[in-house]
Amino acid sequence: MGPAAATNLVVHSLRDQIREHILEGIVSGRWKPGERIVERRIAVELRVSQTPVREALRELEALRLIDSAPNKGVRVRELKPADLKESYPVRAGLEQVAAELAAGRLAEDLSALEREVAALRAADAALDSEAQVRHTVAFHHELVRAAGNAVLLHTWESLGTEVWTTLSIRWLSPAPREYAQEHQDLVDAFRRRDPEITGLIKEHVLSCAPQV
Incomplete structure (x- = not known):
């Protein structure tokens, strides 16, 4: 495995960990339906760059757990x-x-x-x-x-x-x-x-x- 492949694995692992952190926050009620999830705040809290946080949020949006809109940021969906x-x-x-x-x-x-x-x-x-x-x-x-x-x-x-x-x-x-x-x-x-x-x-x- 070359350096590029190894780096890619590390990035994916970090993204997965961040996704699980955000998911746990949604499930536990830390972020309630309609509440904004601030990308930069999560990055600071976890001491990571904003790139893997952004990727994790995209995955959760693809799963319809969160919504994003220009000038409104990312918010937790009201799930039924x-x-x-x-x-x-x-x-x-x-x-x-x-x-x-x-x-x-x-x-x-x-x-x-x-x-x-x-x-x-x-x-x-x-x-x-x-x-x-x-x-x-x-x-x-x-x-x-x-x-x-x-x-x-x-x-x-x-x-x-x-x-x-x-x-x-x-x-x-x-x-x-x-x-x-x-x-x-x-x-x-x-x-x-x-x-x-x-x-x-x-x-x-x-x-x-x-x-x-």
Whole structure:
């Protein structure tokens, strides 16, 4: 890896960290709907240049979490349950295709999915919502990755699944929910080469959508 590539990785890592910092601020209520997010202030707070902060804000705008306008700056969007729900039918369709493409491969090697289920069991037992989000998203990422289709994976990743799952669970999920068993059921379906696996995946994803 040359110096330019190494520098690019560092920049992307920093941008990702800043994006997570801003996202956490939105989720926690530090920045409320309609409130302005000041790029320069974040850069000073995190002791970074404004460039990675600007890139992080662009990503969050692409995910429709913030709005920007000339002479008005960047503000947090007023999100409703329907906004959080919109990506789920699209995601369900993509994961149906992924399940069809990956079914044979996963039936032979389910270790990646089983690893995430084991982590979900621990997260469920600890009522650790952050770990539940992390390993739920990782499970589905492994499923899509197993399809071996770069276009499909890129499209799925562009939906911001982790962001929307985090917001859905923290803002709209009332009671604690156990996630391990429902994902174990999917693993079992792949193992037995269930011909209905694509329908099971679609049903599962849609069941995770916020109720409005």
